[in-house]
Amino acid sequence: MNLQGIYHNLKKDLQVVEAALVQSVQTNHEQLFASASHLLKAGGKRMRPVFVLLSGHFGKYEIEKLRQVAVTLELIHMASLVHDDVIDNARTRRGRKTVKAEWDNRVAMYTGDFIFARALEEITRIKNPDVQQILSTAIMRMCQGEIEQIKDLYNSDQSLRRYLHRIKRKTALLMAVSCQLGALVSGAVPEIVRNLNAYGYYVGMAFQLTDDVLDLTGEEETLGKPAGSDLRQGNVTLPVIYSLAYASPSEREKILAYLHSRGKEGSVEEMIAIVQKTGGVEYTLQLSKRYLQKAINSLECLPFTHERESLRMIAEFIVTRSY
Amino acid sequence: MNLQGIYHNLKKDLQVVEAALVQSVQTNHEQLFASASHLLKAGGKRMRPVFVLLSGHFGKYEIEKLRQVAVTLELIHMASLVHDDVIDNARTRRGRKTVKAEWDNRVAMYTGDFIFARALEEITRIKNPDVQQILSTAIMRMCQGEIEQIKDLYNSDQSLRRYLHRIKRKTALLMAVSCQLGALVSGAVPEIVRNLNAYGYYVGMAFQLTDDVLDLTGEEETLGKPAGSDLRQGNVTLPVIYSLAYASPSEREKILAYLHSRGKEGSVEEMIAIVQKTGGVEYTLQLSKRYLQKAINSLECLPFTHERESLRMIAEFIVTRSY
Numbered sequence: 001m002n003l004q005g006i007y008h009n010l011k012k013d014l015q016v017v018e019a020a021l022v023q024s025v026q027t028n029h030e031q032l033f034a035s036a037s038h039l040l041k042a043g044g045k046r047m048r049p050v051f052v053l054l055s056g057h058f059g060k061y062e063i064e065k066l067r068q069v070a071v072t073l074e075l076i077h078m079a080s081l082v083h084d085d086v087i088d089n090a091r092t093r094r095g096r097k098t099v100k101a102e103w104d105n106r107v108a109m110y111t112g113d114f115i116f117a118r119a120l121e122e123i124t125r126i127k128n129p130d131v132q133q134i135l136s137t138a139i140m141r142m143c144q145g146e147i148e149q150i151k152d153l154y155n156s157d158q159s160l161r162r163y164l165h166r167i168k169r170k171t172a173l174l175m176a177v178s179c180q181l182g183a184l185v186s187g188a189v190p191e192i193v194r195n196l197n198a199y200g201y202y203v204g205m206a207f208q209l210t211d212d213v214l215d216l217t218g219e220e221e222t223l224g225k226p227a228g229s230d231l232r233q234g235n236v237t238l239p240v241i242y243s244l245a246y247a248s249p250s251e252r253e254k255i256l257a258y259l260h261s262r263g264k265e266g267s268v269e270e271m272i273a274i275v276q277k278t279g280g281v282e283y284t285l286q287l288s289k290r291y292l293q294k295a296i297n298s299l300e301c302l303p304f305t306h307e308r309e310s311l312r313m314i315a316e317f318i319v320t321r322s323y
Numbered sequence: 324m325n326l327q328g329i330y331h332n333l334k335k336d337l338q339v340v341e342a343a344l345v346q347s348v349q350t351n352h353e354q355l356f357a358s359a360s361h362l363l364k365a366g367g368k369r370m371r372p373v374f375v376l377l378s379g380h381f382g383k384y385e386i387e388k389l390r391q392v393a394v395t396l397e398l399i400h401m402a403s404l405v406h407d408d409v410i411d412n413a414r415t416r417r418g419r420k421t422v423k424a425e426w427d428n429r430v431a432m433y434t435g436d437f438i439f440a441r442a443l444e445e446i447t448r449i450k451n452p453d454v455q456q457i458l459s460t461a462i463m464r465m466c467q468g469e470i471e472q473i474k475d476l477y478n479s480d481q482s483l484r485r486y487l488h489r490i491k492r493k494t495a496l497l498m499a500v501s502c503q504l505g506a507l508v509s510g511a512v513p514e515i516v517r518n519l520n521a522y523g524y525y526v527g528m529a530f531q532l533t534d535d536v537l538d539l540t541g542e543e544e545t546l547g548k549p550a551g552s553d554l555r556q557g558n559v560t561l562p563v564i565y566s567l568a569y570a571s572p573s574e575r576e577k578i579l580a581y582l583h584s585r586g587k588e589g590s591v592e593e594m595i596a597i598v599q600k601t602g603g604v605e606y607t608l609q610l611s612k613r614y615l616q617k618a619i620n621s622l623e624c625l626p627f628t629h630e631r632e633s634l635r636m637i638a639e640f641i642v643t644r645s646y
Contacts, residue, residue: 086432105428108432109409113406117463117466117467117470120462120466124459133452136455140443143440144440146433150354150355150433151350
């Protein structure tokens with residue numbers, strides 16, 4: 001089975017989730033409908049719903065309960081993306097213009113608020129208070145992550161620990177919660193819920209580390225955005241942090257000049273070359289692979305089913321992908 | 324006792340709330356700290372904390388518990404204000420430039436997200452799941468209110484019911500929750516909690532109705548923003564809705580032309596004159612007084628204390644104030 005096979009098996013239930021997502025952005029406000037639909041149509045891998053559905057198979061699988069959680073998680077993710085694009089001044093995402101580029105910051109702000117309101121609405125419909133609590137806490141931590149990201153733009157003095165904490169909040173947390181809740185609402189036993197949560201966390205970390213490498217080394221056509229976007233936006237990722245520590249003094253000065261001038265001194269291409277040469281890309285990929293291994297180890301206690309195999313393959317794909 | 328007397332009695336505990344608010348917007352991000360502090364320093368009447376503290380006296384008054392709820396509610400209110408200013412394109416509030424005017428929409432967006440994240444952080448610290456649930460639902464409804472507001476900008480086809488629903492979400496709901504939670508966390512008996520909730524709701528409705536009149540009839544110096552700001556921003560309030568129904572055909576046409584052209588045809592001053600002449604202001608004030616009466620009636624079952632008298636006076640003040 002390959003990745004297409006995994007999506008093929010989930011096809012029917014992913015369509016249920018997709019229909020519910022389309023339903024949840026319905027509004028008779030033309031602008032809001034246009035911008036929210038724009039976001040929805042930009043697609044994406046729907047990884048959070050996929051994690052919810054696969055994890056649901058480790059308990060009593062009920063699509064109704066899982067749909068609710070999957071839609072909420074994807075809405076939270078979408079709302080965070082549209083606000084992130086405002087903060088990062090991003091003009092393209094997934095090969096399409098961002099909401100802020102197609103319209104403006106104001107529209108992007110209230111589109112995010114709108115989608116977020118719909119996510120909160122879904123949460124209040126969920127009857128399980130534990131699930132509500134987990135989702136509220138996740139939203140709070142993601143909001144804090146957004147703020148940490150602002151704080152760290154163009155910041156040349158970042159530790160590995162600080163970076164890992166930031167990508168945890170930005171990405172890993174919501175993936176962990178996706179796996180956790182899929183299992184929890186299906187009544188899986190606590191040990192399985194805990195291990196799926198760990199799996200989601202490790203996969204999320206591996207995903208973001210790979211993403212940060214691809215941003216530097218990928219091609220614009222496959223990335224759906226220009227290479228080096230992170231650096232252009234002042235987002236200092238691990239390959240760069242590593243290079244700041246291990247580049248030659250003169251190269252280190254060049255990176256510092258770029259960051260301190262907020263991108264005015266030196267070029268992104270030059271920075272990418274330095275990072276590649278210093279080994280920042282290699283180091284980050286190694287770390288990503290370590291998280292991948294931890295993700296796979298987390299699956300060990302689960303019954304050996306198709307879904308466990310699917311989760312393993314997704315983890316492998318995440319680290320080896322080129323987009 | 325007058326209004327100053329009420330604030331004087333609460334002074335010590337309001338200072339505790341204020342200190343906690345200052346604490347909660349601490350961040351080493353210069354821009355965020357500047358914009359959040361700007362918002363905090365613009366002050367305001369701190370009505371939600373006042374309601375929390377007064378309501379707390381109808382149970383076992385513990386400032387620590389009340390502070391937590393008061394800070395959360397004021398943060399939610401502040402976050403909603405800064406995003407509202409983006410939607411309304413508002414340049415001044417409380418006599419100061421808004422965050423979006425002092426900086427830009429982008430800063431206003433993430434300042435709102437930041438304050439909101441801090442509010443969510445406070446919520447997760449509250450141990451009572453009922454309180455968490457009430458706050459989450461209130462946030463959701465306020466977010467939805469924000470979206471309804473966008474939907475209704477320059478909309479000439481609005482019913483009284485639709486308007487009331489909108490101001491309920493915009494204002495009355497958070498005031499109701501402030502009174503409810505002050506009593507609830509203090510362990511007041513359910514009947515008192517329910518009546519304080521009703522009081523807060525009615526006071527909130529009366530407050531917003533008066534606010535919408537003052538926006539049309541007030542002076543710029545006392546309002547802290549230009550008169551007719553609502554109409555300038557496309558916010559169609561009850562005095563205007565009433566006039567659309569009862570003005571002469573030619574005057575009705577003038578209002579319609581103004582709204583349909585999104586403020587390009589006709590002047591705000593002309594619209595205000597029509598609304599005054601048709602009786603829209605008078606009608607709205609009458610309705611406000613009816614809500615005031617309901618607010619006061621809700622206090623009847625409460626023990627006759629200083630705090631009950633304070634709540635009554637605040638309600639009276641809200642309808643008779645000129646700012």
